[in-house]
Amino acid sequence: MTATDLAALAPDVLDLAARRVEAETGLTFAGARRRRFDAALGKMADTLGLPGAAACASWLLAGPWDAARSALCARFLTVGETYFFREPRALDLACDVARAHAARGANRLLRIWSAGCCTGEEPYSIALSLRRRVPQLPPDGVTILATDLNDAFLDFARAGIYRRWSFRRADPADLDDFFRPLGDGRFEIDPRLRAQIRFASLNLASATYPSAATGTVAMDIIFCRNVLMYFAPEQVGRVIARLRDCLAPGGWLVVNASEASPPLFAGFTPVYHEDAVFFRKSAPADTVAVPQEATAVAPPAPAPAKAPAPAPARAAAAALAPAPAPPVPQPDGAMARVHALAAAGRREEALQCLRRAVEADVLSAPLQQDAALFALEHGDRALARHCVRRLLYLEPDSALGHYLSALIEDASGRRPRARSLLREFGRLAAGADAELRSALKQWMERAP
Ligand SMILES: C[S@@+](CC[C@H](N)C(=O)[O-])C[C@H]1O[C@@H](n2cnc3c(N)ncnc32)[C@H](O)[C@@H]1O
Known part of the structure; x- marks a missing residue:
């Protein structure tokens, strides 16, 4: 040919x-x-x-x-975007679970899996946080499995040498105990931490887990953050079901907040935070306290019928009290109802209604876009950020998404990030056709 x-x-x-x-x-x-x-x-x-x-x-x-x-x-x-101490709330959860494990005097290992570990920043952050914050749990009482599809990433992770960029959300000065500066701008991880982690190749789209051969059974916590977003919805459902089977009863699955579409997480109880969502496999009557800070994004409509009872832990109980939620409205009607509630001065109800609507239709980019603007206008930055992330996941080249994201970052005091988003916005807007440019203009006039 x-x-x-x-x-x-x-x-x-x-x-x-x-x-x-x-x-x-x-x-x-x-x-x-x-x-x-x-x-x-x-x-x-x-x-x-x-x-x-x-x-x-x-x-x-x-x-x-x-x-x-x-x-x-x-x-x-594959996308290799990762850094140390990303979405720190998830590390708080790991520390809480580890403390509870140590307090029970459990004679089994605490088992943690970083699925889609990329170049290792995630599993090393877990190991480091546990060492520093849960000294009562000896390092040999924890096993950490770290897997990825990309062998080049795994080789990098095993080498354990990082540039300052990997610490963009951490202060390297804080890391003195666990990193050795190599003098050329790079830092090498402490061999004791490296020895704690088993790196292995594993394709999450394959049916190789759970299995004893891959060491993926009876997990207490699985981190699968910023991975599901690259899969098609049917595949996400299959992966989540397999990960659930890998968890011990009461175990936790941690995903990024923008990946959490509740219908896909049957058999779990969700606990929402601004930048992460924890899904608990079941709710035995023991007490692993989830991090105590208030949840930033309220739970969506009630759990599916098959889901177990709400977790008894205090924060989870508060967050997950079976809400007498109204029926989830359809997207079009939902925004109209949200606006009507706001116009009637019922801001909180409007935002609740909006939260349910965006969870009910996670794959609608227009809905996520309108919801982001509404949330920004009504002072719920966490919800706005949540919707913008979804929007950019669904439409990575969305000029509006970049613009809104820049507004949110700016309002959060992250000026350099806001500037870079605005530059990207300018590039995308310049390439937009006349109709879109006019829509953009209208949006910018509306945006707070
Ligand atoms: C954006 S990184 C996330 C890294 C880390 N979990 C974090 O949140 O910082 C996504 C990772 O998922 C991995 N990945 C993508 N598809 C995969 C698959 N089918 N099986 C296993 N890993 C996969 C990529 O190689 C990449 O390392």
């Missing part, structure tokens, strides 16, 4: 390749992400010495799926 033939076939071949990659790795390239897939295929083609994206797509489609295809997809299609 000539290059011209391939070019004519390209859209079909690229579609088929995108579908195969999704089936094999779980990574989805629907909507705006599709352009990223096509661009990545071009780069993969260069690496393979193939003439272009279409030829690379044909290579991905030909023959059985093998390690070479997996490795290349992992290298070019």
Whole structure:
């Protein structure tokens, strides 16, 4: 087949390749992400010495799926954004669970899994937090498994050498006890922490877990943060069900707040925070206290019928009291009702209604966008941030999303981040067509 033939076939071949990659790795390239897939295929083609994206797509489609295809997809299609002490509330949960474990004098190991650990910042942050904050639990009383699809990330994690950028939310001065400066701007993790973590390759889209072979059974906490967002909804459901099977009774699954669509988490009880959501597998009558700070994002509609009873822990009980919630409205009607409540001066009810609506339709970008603006206008920055994250997940190139995100960051005092978002907004808006530019103008006039 000539290059011209391939070019004519390209859209079909690229579609088929995108579908195969999704089936094999779980990574989805629907909507705006599709352009990223096509661009990545071009780069993969260069690496393979193939003439272009279409030829690379044909290579991905030909023959059985093998390690070479997996490795290349992992290298070019996964996102390696991570840093130490990300979403610290989740680390608070790990410390609380560890304290409760130590207090019970449990004679079994505390088992933690970082699924989608990327370059290791997440599992090392867990190990470090436990060492520092739960000294009553000896390091050999904890086992930490860290897995990822991308072997290059895992090699990096095993080396345990990081640049200052990995500590962008931490003060390296605080880390003196556990990092050795190498004198060239890099820091090496303490070998004692490194020895505590087992790094292994594991594809979350495969059915290799739970299993004794992968060491993924009877987990007390699974961190699977900022990973599910790259999967298609059906795949997310399968992954969550398997992760649930990996948890011990009462175990916790931690995901990023923007990934938490309650219908997908059947069999769990959710506890919401601004930047993380904890899902508890069941609610035995023991007492692992969840972090005590108030929840930033209220729980959505009542748990599905099959879900266990609400957790008895104090904060969870308060957060999860079976709410006599009104029926979840449909998106269009929901926004009208939200506005009507606000116009009647019932701000709190309007925001509650909005929370339920955005949880009921997590995949609607227009709804998340309208909800973000409403929440900002009505002073609920946490909810606005939650909706903007979802919006940018659904539409990574949304100019409005970048603009709103910049407003939120600015209001939170994170000026450099706000400036960089505004620059991105300017770039995206410049490329928008006249109709969108006019819509943008109207939004900017409305935005607080
Ligand atoms: C954005 S990083 C998140 C890292 C870390 N959990 C955090 O929150 O900072 C997403 C990670 O998920 C991994 N990943 C993507 N698809 C995966 C799959 N099918 N199985 C396992 N890991 C996967 C990527 O390789 C990447 O390291």
